[in-house]
Amino acid sequence: MISTLITVRLRMDTPGGVTAPETLSDVDNVLPLRRDTAGRPHLPGTTVAGSLRAHCATYEELRPEETLFGMADETERIPSSIQVLGTRYLGDADGIVRHRTAIDRERGAPANTMLHGVTVLPAGTEFDIVLRWDNPDRREEPFLRALQQWRPRLGRGASHDAGRCTVVGLGHRSYDLTTVEDLHAWLHLQFPDDYPAPEPLAEPQRPPEPDYDIAFEIVGGLHISAGEPSAHESSEEPLVNRALRSDGRFVVPGSTLKGILRSRAEYVCRVVGAEVCTNHQCGECHPCRLFGYGGESRNARRAKIAVADSVIANATSELRTHVAIDRFTGGARDQLLYTDEVVTAGQFRLRIYALEPLDDLDRLLIDVVLTDLHDGLVGIGGRTTAGLGTVRITSEWTRPDLTTLADRLNGETAA
Structure with a gap:
C-alpha cells in the first residue's frame, strides 16, 4: 500500500476568512471568524475540499473527479480518495473588523439599520493544508500540477474579492507501507515536524488579470463611512463620521461598488x-x-463577478460640518450638529474579475452602469442626494451602444 502526504501552503492575497455565524452576538452585530479549540483562526477542511474539487473538475486529465473526491447520490456512494487531514494557521493576527451596510435596492444608497461588521484576516495570512492520498493512480502528477495552479477564494465575500488565495508552496512524500523503513517512518509521524515541508514553487503564480479595470476620479467628494463616529480632539466639538480606511489609506470597498452595480442594474431592468x-x-x-442570489426555497448561488476593494490614490480630505433641519420650523435643530470626513479629490480603479464566463448581455449590463456612473446619474457612498459621490471615468473607455439593451433584456425574459 502506498500512502502519499501532500502539504499545500496558501497565502491570502486579499483580506478574508471563514466566519462562524452561529456564534454571532446580537450586541455588536459583528460576524466572528471560525476558530479552533485553542482560539486560533481556523480553515475548515470542508471549505478546502469543496474548492479543490471544483478546481480539479476543470482538468480533463483528472476526470472522473468522483473517484478523487467521492460521490453520494441515491444510487451510489463512493468515498473520497483524497482526504483533507487538516489545516494549520501560520499567523499571529487575531483578525480585524470591517464594517459595512447593505445597499437599498430602490434608492441605490446605503440602507438604514443594516450596519454590520465582519471579522477578517489581513492579506498575507498563510495556512498549511495537509492532504492524504492512498494508492494514488496515474493522476498523481497531474493532480500535483493542478495544485500549483489552484487559486481558491475561501470564506465569505468572494463576490467582493475577499479571501482570494495563492499557492506559494508545495511538498509531498510517498510511503510504501509494505517496507519496514517506510512503515516505521509512517508510524512515527508527528505533525507538523515530520510532514512534507512545502517548498516554494518553481514558477510562482501570477496575479489574475481583471476583466474590467476602469480608472475613476472623484468629482463631487466621496464619503464612505467607517461605521462608527470618533470623538473629536476637543470634547466640545461634535463627533466625526470618519471615512473608511484600510491600512491608513482611504478605500472604496468592493462590497460598496458591487452594491451600486447591482442596484443600478436592477433599476435599468425595471425602466425597460x-x-x-x-x-x-x-x-x-x-x-x-x-450578481448572485440567496433564497429560502432554492439553493443560493454566488455572483458571476468579484469586485475588488480600491485604494484611493492622491487623496485629499476635509471635515464638513452640518446640522439637521427642523421639519416644522425650517430652521436648524438643536443638538444635531455633526461632521463628516469627505474625500474631496483622488483617483481609484474599479476592478472586476469574472468568476464564471460572462456573456454579451452581462457585459452590456455592466457597461450601462459604468455609463451612468460617468454621467453622474448615480453616485457612490453616502449623502449622494446632497452632492457627494459623483465620479468620472478617466481611463480609455468606449461608450457602449445601448440602443438594443431594452430589446435584449426583454427578449431574454420572454425566452
Whole structure:
C-alpha cells in the first residue's frame, strides 16, 4: 500500500476568512471568524475540499473527479480518495473588523439599520493544508500540477474579492507501507515536524488579470463611512463620521461598488420593463444570475463577478460640518450638529474579475452602469442626494451602444 502526504501552503492575497455565524452576538452585530479549540483562526477542511474539487473538475486529465473526491447520490456512494487531514494557521493576527451596510435596492444608497461588521484576516495570512492520498493512480502528477495552479477564494465575500488565495508552496512524500523503513517512518509521524515541508514553487503564480479595470476620479467628494463616529480632539466639538480606511489609506470597498452595480442594474431592468425581483432571491432575473442570489426555497448561488476593494490614490480630505433641519420650523435643530470626513479629490480603479464566463448581455449590463456612473446619474457612498459621490471615468473607455439593451433584456425574459 502506498500512502502519499501532500502539504499545500496558501497565502491570502486579499483580506478574508471563514466566519462562524452561529456564534454571532446580537450586541455588536459583528460576524466572528471560525476558530479552533485553542482560539486560533481556523480553515475548515470542508471549505478546502469543496474548492479543490471544483478546481480539479476543470482538468480533463483528472476526470472522473468522483473517484478523487467521492460521490453520494441515491444510487451510489463512493468515498473520497483524497482526504483533507487538516489545516494549520501560520499567523499571529487575531483578525480585524470591517464594517459595512447593505445597499437599498430602490434608492441605490446605503440602507438604514443594516450596519454590520465582519471579522477578517489581513492579506498575507498563510495556512498549511495537509492532504492524504492512498494508492494514488496515474493522476498523481497531474493532480500535483493542478495544485500549483489552484487559486481558491475561501470564506465569505468572494463576490467582493475577499479571501482570494495563492499557492506559494508545495511538498509531498510517498510511503510504501509494505517496507519496514517506510512503515516505521509512517508510524512515527508527528505533525507538523515530520510532514512534507512545502517548498516554494518553481514558477510562482501570477496575479489574475481583471476583466474590467476602469480608472475613476472623484468629482463631487466621496464619503464612505467607517461605521462608527470618533470623538473629536476637543470634547466640545461634535463627533466625526470618519471615512473608511484600510491600512491608513482611504478605500472604496468592493462590497460598496458591487452594491451600486447591482442596484443600478436592477433599476435599468425595471425602466425597460424587463423582469427583476425586489428581494434578490428569485434566481431567475438577470441581476440575480449576474450578481448572485440567496433564497429560502432554492439553493443560493454566488455572483458571476468579484469586485475588488480600491485604494484611493492622491487623496485629499476635509471635515464638513452640518446640522439637521427642523421639519416644522425650517430652521436648524438643536443638538444635531455633526461632521463628516469627505474625500474631496483622488483617483481609484474599479476592478472586476469574472468568476464564471460572462456573456454579451452581462457585459452590456455592466457597461450601462459604468455609463451612468460617468454621467453622474448615480453616485457612490453616502449623502449622494446632497452632492457627494459623483465620479468620472478617466481611463480609455468606449461608450457602449445601448440602443438594443431594452430589446435584449426583454427578449431574454420572454425566452
